[in-house]
Amino acid sequence: MHRFLGVLLGSCAAFGFLCSGSAFAMAGRGFAHPSHMQETGFLNRTLQFHGTTYRFQIYLPEEYKRNDRRLWPMILFLHGRGERGSEGMWQTQVGLPAAIRDHPDRWPFIVVMPQCPQEHYWTDPGMLRMAIAALDQESAEFRGDPNRTYLTGLSLGGYGAWELARLYPQRWAAIAIAAGGIFWSYAPQRWKQSSTLPAEYAQALGRTPVWLFHGSDDPVVPIREDELLFQAFKASGGHIRLWIYQGLKHDCWSRAFDEPELPRWLLEHPRETRAEEHALADRVVIPLHPPALQLTSQQLDSLTGQYDDDQGQLAVTIFRLGDQLFQRDIHGNTSELAAESLSTLFYPNGSSTSRVLVERDPEGRITALIYRDDRRHEWWRRR
Secondary structure (H helix, E strand, O other), X not given: OHHHXXXXXXXXXXXXXXXXXXXXXXXXXXXXXXXXXXOOEEXXXXXXXXXEEEEEEEEEOOOOXXXXXXXXXXXXXXXXXXXXXXXXXXXXXXXXXXXHHHOHHHOOOEEEEOOOOOOOOOOOHHHHHHHHHHHHHHHHHHOEEEEEEEEEEEOHHHHHHHHHHXXXXXXXXXXXXXXXXXXXXXXXXXXXXXXXXXXXXXXXXXXXXXXXXXXXXOOOOOHHHHHHHHHHHHXXXXXXXXXXXXXXXXXXXXXXXOOOHHHHHHHXXXXXXXXXXXXXXXXXXXOOOOOOEOOOHHHHHHHOEEEEOOOOOEEEEEEEEOOEEEEEXXXXXXXEEEEEEOOEEEXXXXXXXXXXXXXXXXXXXXXXXXXXXXXXXXXXXXX
């Protein structure tokens, strides 16, 4: 009986610990620190603004220290329409916050993530002021570097980011916006100003570096919005990059914020160098998949076979049907493979970032395959 009560009490305690840990995990990485330790990661914050309490999140890199005098680069991130609310955490699920969770080493920034209430839009003047107030509050407390303060947003947050860029042009060292624009879907009359409005934003920002990302097939925010802005910045001698992801629809931000170059690009443009920025108009179309290399029958046959994981268990079977190569996993799921090169395969009907690398011995015989995507590596040894 005593043993049963001990197990029951232990289970209850464990359940309570897991529940509180899960709640903390929604807001950040890890569990609550002892009082003598400093919290980093995603943290709950509040802002008192014009008589209203707003809940939001801030991200502190693991290297952040309260007791030094280092100034930290800051990013203000505005979420999309689907993350509006008042609980203060939905905005950490997509875009930049998701990219930080996958690759915290890439993002040595303090990131401020306010949340727009459900009944508002980021372009509402009060919401723009609230976002700036959150940035000001966190910059003051956590030693944000005014010379390296950056602005990002996606979708609805891209609308808001453009307004903050225009209203506070001297505040930002550089700006990155995914699937955004200046012709708000809920204000269609703005399109009547399509011949003049983009130039107003370009004139306000001058040579502030801007990087735009858009899916070529976006049905929500038409790519024409970014094309018009690109042309306006080009005509005014601004500094702008436009990356168009071929075949992607509205959700281009997963690709955009996973670009390893993006955080490096931001840091390469501190505000103090703005006067030295040269005019740039760089428009790039990025294919969803590379062109496939046609393999010979001998090359296809050399890849077929069974491959084990690092525990010696069957991981995948590679087989061919005619001139096509396929991969079947242990659950029977089959995916087509195509060759990017003689040593790299990709999934023409799947993720644009996943690759299968071919490992060979000194005699050229295939000994293993290495699966790699943006988050993990798996080594498959040939049987």
